[in-house]
Amino acid sequence: MSAAAVERIAHDYLEVRGLVVDFDGFHAVDGVDLTVTKGDLRFLIGPNGAGKTTIIDAITGLTKATGSAVFGVELLGMATHRIVRAGVGRTFQTASVIEDLTVLQNLDIAAGMRRRRLTLLRARKSTPPEVTAALETIGLAEHADKRAGTLAHGQKQWLEIGMLLVQDARLLLLDEPVAGMSAEERQQTGELLQHIAQTRTIVVVEHDMEFLRSFADSVTVLHQGKVIAEGSVAEVQADPKVIEVYLGPSETFAPAAERPPKERPKVTGPSRPVATAPEKFRPPRKITPPTGGADA
Amino acid sequence: MKLVWQSKWTLWAGLAVAVIAVVLAPLLLNDFRLALLAKYLCYAMVAVGIGLAWGQGGMLTLGQGLFFGLGGYIMAMHMKLADAKGGVPDFMSLYGTGEVPIWWEPFRSPGVTLVAIVAVPALAALILGWAVFTRGVRGAYFAILSQALVYAFALLLVNQQQTTGGTNGLNGFKGFFGLALSDPANKRMLYFIAAGVLVAMVIATRALMRSRFGELLIAVRDQENRVRFLGYDPAWTKVFAYVIAAVFAGIGGALFVPIVGIISPANVGVTPSILFLAGVVIGGRTTLLGPVLGTIGLRFVETQLSETYPAFWTYFQGALFILVICFLPQGMASIGTWLKWLRRRREVTA
Ligand SMILES: Nc1ncnc2c1ncn2[C@@H]1O[C@H](COP(=O)(O)OP(=O)(O)O)[C@@H](O)[C@H]1O
Ligand SMILES: [Mg+2]
Numbered sequence: 001m002s003a004a005a006v007e008r009i010a011h012d013y014l015e016v017r018g019l020v021v022d023f024d025g026f027h028a029v030d031g032v033d034l035t036v037t038k039g040d041l042r043f044l045i046g047p048n049g050a051g052k053t054t055i056i057d058a059i060t061g062l063t064k065a066t067g068s069a070v071f072g073v074e075l076l077g078m079a080t081h082r083i084v085r086a087g088v089g090r091t092f093q094t095a096s097v098i099e100d101l102t103v104l105q106n107l108d109i110a111a112g113m114r115r116r117r118l119t120l121l122r123a124r125k126s127t128p129p130e131v132t133a134a135l136e137t138i139g140l141a142e143h144a145d146k147r148a149g150t151l152a153h154g155q156k157q158w159l160e161i162g163m164l165l166v167q168d169a170r171l172l173l174l175d176e177p178v179a180g181m182s183a184e185e186r187q188q189t190g191e192l193l194q195h196i197a198q199t200r201t202i203v204v205v206e207h208d209m210e211f212l213r214s215f216a217d218s219v220t221v222l223h224q225g226k227v228i229a230e231g232s233v234a235e236v237q238a239d240p241k242v243i244e245v246y247l248g249p250s251e252t253f254a255p256a257a258e259r260p261p262k263e264r265p266k267v268t269g270p271s272r273p274v275a276t277a278p279e280k281f282r283p284p285r286k287i288t289p290p291t292g293g294a295d296a
Numbered sequence: 297m298k299l300v301w302q303s304k305w306t307l308w309a310g311l312a313v314a315v316i317a318v319v320l321a322p323l324l325l326n327d328f329r330l331a332l333l334a335k336y337l338c339y340a341m342v343a344v345g346i347g348l349a350w351g352q353g354g355m356l357t358l359g360q361g362l363f364f365g366l367g368g369y370i371m372a373m374h375m376k377l378a379d380a381k382g383g384v385p386d387f388m389s390l391y392g393t394g395e396v397p398i399w400w401e402p403f404r405s406p407g408v409t410l411v412a413i414v415a416v417p418a419l420a421a422l423i424l425g426w427a428v429f430t431r432g433v434r435g436a437y438f439a440i441l442s443q444a445l446v447y448a449f450a451l452l453l454v455n456q457q458q459t460t461g462g463t464n465g466l467n468g469f470k471g472f473f474g475l476a477l478s479d480p481a482n483k484r485m486l487y488f489i490a491a492g493v494l495v496a497m498v499i500a501t502r503a504l505m506r507s508r509f510g511e512l513l514i515a516v517r518d519q520e521n522r523v524r525f526l527g528y529d530p531a532w533t534k535v536f537a538y539v540i541a542a543v544f545a546g547i548g549g550a551l552f553v554p555i556v557g558i559i560s561p562a563n564v565g566v567t568p569s570i571l572f573l574a575g576v577v578i579g580g581r582t583t584l585l586g587p588v589l590g591t592i593g594l595r596f597v598e599t600q601l602s603e604t605y606p607a608f609w610t611y612f613q614g615a616l617f618i619l620v621i622c623f624l625p626q627g628m629a630s631i632g633t634w635l636k637w638l639r640r641r642r643e644v645t646a
Contacts, residue, residue, distance in 0.1 A: 098523075099518065100514055113527030121508075
């Protein structure tokens, strides 16, 4: 990487202010402020329906939002592909790679957005070095010529992360990257994310508490579209508001040894059903066009 | 899915077969049959473009008659003007004001004509594609829009009898760039030109499908919105493929005119536009040669059947269409894969 590029990355940070996403009067995201700097592996947690995915959708131009989201430039109002060219990359809750293309072709396309248009008309003669490097990093080198559609779920998630690396995203927004992975795969993914976070800004939406405790540098807790707590893992898990609205009585947020007493914490006001396991079983969200298209 | 164009070997084998077929045809067929084959080759050019835009790019191009017609009418105007030797084309003195309209004038020049045959369909597709794809119009909506446009185009041609020949279209050509069309040797040469152009289009399409652009086009077809998150604007990828398909259709239309001797609204309207697609469906839209072979085969059967049983043809075509869509959604080109699957299944159950 050139010195200029290193310098540029050193000043990267995401600054979200007063973000509001309005679905016909329902504020799925309701005035969120969020600042994430490079080198800080940030986890975004919250019950099912808290608005985590919607925040990512808003930042990446998939959903209309008001307020501001700055990563070098103001992202709100930009077309998705321009946001991506500004260095923002994301993954989806349900891995969405291009199934009919091989692993290599997926990575090559992701690497290609800055290629000159006319060079697209030529066939790939050799594997670009950044693609080779990414194949190694995500451990899919031996599957390079496999159709992406035939990969296991965890491998698809890795491929997506690999695609973000080759497209040189400087802000990575990962929506539940370890959902459905085995313990060992989670460990590998976590280490990979920690490694990437040294040079890039990362926000991970996650539900798995074990994973969070092992790898998060800091945590933002979202509830009903609002940030209710932010800080280190220890700070957040000690926050009474968090325990009350998110963790619930049976959540194993704290490590087994320091698990809170089994009795239910007092819940004031009308209680909202709290998040439990079902998050995993939510029907996959379809990617909808960012602007009102007349698609069937 | 196995892709026919993937190996070098199949390319060379395919090319060899094509060259042999092209050379043998004039020896085996009489002049009448050869002219028919040349006509099928023009339709096949449209089909190659549809294979790219629809098979590879997912755009249901049900309005290629528009571009076929643009190319065809431009060529026909030039040939009419050339026949008139600086004067007024015959039909204009009969039905019109007896004056050549101003927008015909540029096509007196052979150079302008040749450029326009490529440029006008390209420009039309560029504007249309830009307007449609950047607004996210897709699928059935795009198909309906294409059909409406081609309907309007045919209607316009019919209504402008003084300048377009109306329902009769433009016909009765005598020469083609200085060559007498009455000479069978020149007719044979037209066949070779059509064959050469078609082979060039197939080779160019193969190169495009294998290029990074071809991969991107598949990505856009399968997951248009995902591609935005890779930093591409999918609209322009589609527009480019659409423009190529339009240019192929325009060239096909232009060569159709001297070969068949007529271009009329009946060659460019709604029905011909659907027929352009039929050969592609039957041959296999995602393959390179499927659209070509499907189109030539279908048109051949059409001629045979409609000569002997004119009423039967329509039913036959409908039945074939349904059979292919139900049992071979990837077209005849997938018959090999299908047979292999059957055999494997028998082995498993045996
Ligand atoms: N397109 C949409 N239209 C209306 N409501 C939506 C839409 N997308 C999400 N929501 C709602 O917004 C809220 C936040 O959803 P989401 O961001 O997916 O939550 P999370 O990712 O935190 O589980 C949920 O109540 C959800 O039902
Ligand atoms: Mg979510």
